[in-house]
Amino acid sequence: MSAAQLRLNHPEAGILQIQMSGSWTLASDLPSTNAAEQAVQGAQGLSRLCFETGNLENWDSGLVNVVYKLARHARHADVALDLSGLPKGLRDLLELAETVAPHQESSEHHPDSAFFAEVGEEAVAFVRSVVDILRFVGGVAVSMGRMLTGRARYRASDLFVILQQVGAQALPIVSLISLLVGLILAFVGAVQLEQFGGDIYIANLVGLGMVRDMGAMMTGVIMAGRTGAAYAAEIGTMTVNEEVDALRTMGISPIDFLVVPRILALILMMPLLTLYADLMGILGGALVGTTLFDIGVYEYFRQTRSAIDLFDIFGGMFKGLVYGAIVAVSGCLRGMECGRSSAAVGVATTSAVVTGIVFIVVACAVLTVVYNVLDI
């Protein structure tokens, strides 16, 4: 097997003969074709392009590709093409590649847009997306109303399955994270408080921190990553599989059937999970306080009880409820908006988590200010 070679000949004036020999396969080292391409493209007075392949050994797409390129250049430069020097199989393949004319992209499909046009379009798209969110929230509110009056169509068994998924099955991860957050709060506080001999106030710090904010916030973030993403992926996949369309054509509102039970489940479960997270966080703090710092178990819990009251607990649970609604709505919204490809499901899932967490933090800030003003 000899190496592939390419030679340009000019047997007569105005005729370019390209001589190819050796083994022209993709796996072998192919010679550069720049010179040949330039000879075809830039040649003055060239009238005919032909090929000579007498010493060609074996060939595959590597050769077809070169000839295809040259043929296109030749056509572009109005040079007559003489393919008779090529092997018959190659001529057939070339014909196959040229039967269907290349697709002409219509200009309206991908319009060239200027910078300002793009900015404008983005702005319009943003406004549209806000309108979509409002419309969705409105639709959900109407459906919730229907559900409260017993007229929404959903299956009770679905609701129970979802309740179990977002409630009981979330306990292990919520336990772990809350316990650790309690531990961390205790450590951070203890280092400072120890300097003033106020070790016992670790209990106040952890208790108040968990109950008022961190319990709800951490549970919300966990649920955004766990349940919000699951909602978006489930509903998104159903959109891709046309299952949502199938509900619609049956005259069943997808919001009643898919969204309402999911939102309801999170709204019911989040306050309970928050309460549980509070407890686990306090246990985590107690673990640090009683083992590493010299505080008695009973003392620690008495101090915690004196630090928090029922308002703190209910305030935290209410925050949890709000976060639950946010996570559920953003998950379901992104799922319903999902495009019609598997990549779109990934986008929807990511977007659900991001939207959920952003709005949780915003809601936390707003609620904290409101609580302060109301002196709760």
Place this chain on the structure above:
Amino acid sequence: MTSADPHILFEDVSVGYGDRLVQRDLNFSIGRSEIFAIMGPSGCGKSTLMRSAIGLLKPFTGRILYAEESFWDADRERQQILMRSFGVMYQNGALWSSMSLAENIMLPLTEFAGLTGDHAMEIASLKLAFVGLAGFEDYYPSEISGGMRKRAAIARAMALDPETLFLDEPSAGLDPISSRLLDELVVNLRDSLGTTVVIVSHELYSILGICDNSVFLDTETSTMLASGNPRLLRDECENRQVRQFLTRGGQ
């Protein structure tokens, strides 16, 4: 072309997504109890047109009339009632994946026909038996093969004995025998229940074998090139592209 007893009438319909027009100037009618094919090359907008016909996608212009009543001019409640007279089989079946086959069929029965659980279960078993899936009541869509999913989807589409059955690519991806059984099922349904069947397809065997009437949509001109009986179109249509399509490029 107008059928003797038009059941569905398309008047100057154009359809598309977003800003993109897919098909325009569509004028044809589908007769009652006819098996009608919407055919054309891949990507010409057949499924888009079907989505407009079943009330999921508002057409840009024109009217779609069911028994002389315009669907898209009707109010929301009337649309819901009309939609209940459609049975739709989607391209990939679109069975609800969290429900068993029987539950998939029972849902419309209990929701709209007001059937009780046991009765709905019996009907669901019967519909599954129609499509050769007796005994698969408790299987979930993910546990059965693609061909079985298609048949189960037809059973669900037939749940409420619809006046019009829409089938999106029913035999795509099926082996030749299953595909023929499916064709026979469609003909039987039409003969026994008088259902109007609209099939979106490019399967020549089905189109030429069972369809009474058809419309051919084209990608390049974005409109219909011909309509009529597919066998006559194959032999006599003036448009070369339509003849080529119906003979696998033979003429």
